[in-house]
Amino acid sequence: MTALAAGFGTGLSLIVAIGAQNAFVLRQGLHRDAVLPVVAICALSDALLIALGVAGVGAVVVAWPGALKAVALVGGGFLLVYGALAARRALRPGDDALRAESAAAGSRRRAVLTCLALTWLNPHVYLDTVFLLGSIASDRGPLRWTFGLGAGLASLCWFAALGFGARLLSRYLARPSAWRVLDGLVAVTMLVLGGMLIAGA
Numbered sequence: 001m002t003a004l005a006a007g008f009g010t011g012l013s014l015i016v017a018i019g020a021q022n023a024f025v026l027r028q029g030l031h032r033d034a035v036l037p038v039v040a041i042c043a044l045s046d047a048l049l050i051a052l053g054v055a056g057v058g059a060v061v062v063a064w065p066g067a068l069k070a071v072a073l074v075g076g077g078f079l080l081v082y083g084a085l086a087a088r089r090a091l092r093p094g095d096d097a098l099r100a101e102s103a104a105a106g107s108r109r110r111a112v113l114t115c116l117a118l119t120w121l122n123p124h125v126y127l128d129t130v131f132l133l134g135s136i137a138s139d140r141g142p143l144r145w146t147f148g149l150g151a152g153l154a155s156l157c158w159f160a161a162l163g164f165g166a167r168l169l170s171r172y173l174a175r176p177s178a179w180r181v182l183d184g185l186v187a188v189t190m191l192v193l194g195g196m197l198i199a200g201a
Helices: 002-015 020-031 035-063 067-091 108-120 123-138 141-164 166-173 176-200
Strands: none
Touching (some): 002 035, 002 123, 002 141, 020 108, 020 141, 020 166, 035 123, 035 141, 067 123, 123 141, 141 166
């Protein structure tokens, strides 16, 4: 349960950072346009990439035990940078709040294609899921798949809440101050995790 909760918390910290994908899911939810396929694409894509990260990094560690130290150092460094960027967004927010209310609804096909592009053509998604979550999971040893399951559940819960609960959440998530708080929490979590990975290497 500890590994599951750790995976859930870590995955959620990575997913909730403001970005084009979250803005798109919220916009679709607000207009009740292709919400189910959009949420399913986001959650299933994350689950697949997380599984690839857990399996790939885990396989490298099994084949070369010294890789665990290298992965921990590099992964910890990325987490520290990620946390610093989130802290900067929290302290100095830009003009990139979610403006979902002004968008118009489109066709289901366009929504699906846009969602696929925002998910699979975004280099950050590979860093977050395959590398970062994979490297953190490898530190859990036999419980790395439980950690990965927790991260996958976090993705499913977040995108489902964002899509299906958009009309309830939009009044809060459309405010820049709400994303400042989220970015602050993300920064603290990432900096702590990065420091722990480096210290334990």
